[in-house]
Amino acid sequence: MSKEKEIKLTGTALKALVRAAETPVVGHGVKKQLLSQMGLDALFEIDLREHGDPPPADAPLQPEDT
């Protein structure tokens, strides 16, 4: 699991990263790295078979039974 790493970018560095992120192949690598740096590996590493294999959340709430 990657450790969360602080990202602080502005100006030229930000623009360069954006251009890389928008590039067809390189962009996927940028996305993967950014999500990992934000600590999202932990989310994707959850094995949902161990948690009852939940379905995707539907519209956030169902109405009350009346």
Next chain:
Amino acid sequence: MSKKRLTARDYAQQYREGKRTPEDVAEATIAAARLADQGRRPLNAFVLLDEDDVRKQAAESTRRIEQGAPRSLLDGVLVPVKDEFDVEGFPTTAGTTFRPKTKARFDAAIVQRLREAGAIIFGKTSMHEIGFGGTGINPKHITARNPYDLGRAPGGSSSGSAAAVASGLSPVALGSDAGGSVRIPSAFCGIYGLKPTWGRIPTIGGALLAWSLDHLGPLGASLDDLALFYDATAGAHPCDEDSKHAPDPEPIGELDPPELGDLRIAWSPQLGGEGDEAPVKHAFLNALGALRRSGAAVEERTIPHVEQAQKVGYVTMASEAAATQRDWLRDHRAEYNWDTRLLLAVGERISAQEYLHAQRVRTLVRHEFTKVFEDHDVFITPTTGMVAPEISDKALAAGEVNSRTNALVSRYTFLGNVTGFPAVSIPCGVDANGMPIGLMLHAAPWREKALLNAAAAVDAVVQGVPRAKVFFEV
């Protein structure tokens, strides 16, 4: 409790007693709004303020009140609208430079309901571009400033609405909240903000960011303002898919806080804490202490998977935002702010599997969070993990991606968005620089009345905030 600002109910009383008229108030507020934007660091709460349109609405409201026929307590009250919602006769920018300047043909459903209540639609407020940020810093468009310190961000994305209320220009304003965008600026600006249950307030006529996360809600000078706004706007709308099956809302009316001894409050050390700025930690612990001393049952609770809420929110928001912006990106990619472009580029590359995995974890989070309310009335956290950050020149010039800020502003708020449960932010003190700190309460779905009443009980015992340094008595 915070030092009193004028509330909608105060204005209504003044109107009924004949001490003031909506026309007086509108004129004074127009002058104040102009003054707020003078100087080296303008407040920039508004993208658009049509003074003649406001005067026309104010004249109509004054006549209704003079004839003894106000439509509601909101009649004659000035309500700014986040520029994400259509107001008939005016364009909707959603904080961008490139959306067409065509005037909306119809009001958004919520604007229509506010008008039916007699509220005066007082301009369109500035926001973080397309709603995709928690600071309100919008280099290519308009960046509002924090009335507590004009060198700091007001929070986002409902930044202008927060600035308008905190500076006294209005007692209540409209915002929207997909990851905290009502509650974050409320906390940063020392005011109150409500994100109701998902589907409670119709969203049609809004340029929303993320369909499964977005909620509409008020930012107000008091909890009573939030309640009045809610009573005027909540309820199913036949044309709005998300609200059409919602249960009928229970009117809140005047707040009726329970005895603190009867309130069962849960909190969880799993959420945030470590990494929060010290003043936020202290304010939160002080609030828990004050509640315990007042007799409330405050219990630590373990909630499996709750720490995933922010991560689920990130993936969901990025992916859904990329989807809502898909057609705009094709024609206008280069016109977005650089930070927005980065987040959208990431969102475009989140796979269907990754998105669905996040939605499955969302089911777990919601299931476990629901159980909290079997034994507790409210769940309490700080609103944000930090106070309002400074607006740097570099960020203002070209945008900024700051993962620390992104993590701290939304570490508590996403829980309400991914579950859809209602949440309210109230002020709970200031840091050594006088910057406000927010406290947030959640309740079970559709329990907005219980939530706001509980918040009123809590508000009475936690530390309040002084009025903002930039404040207009109108």
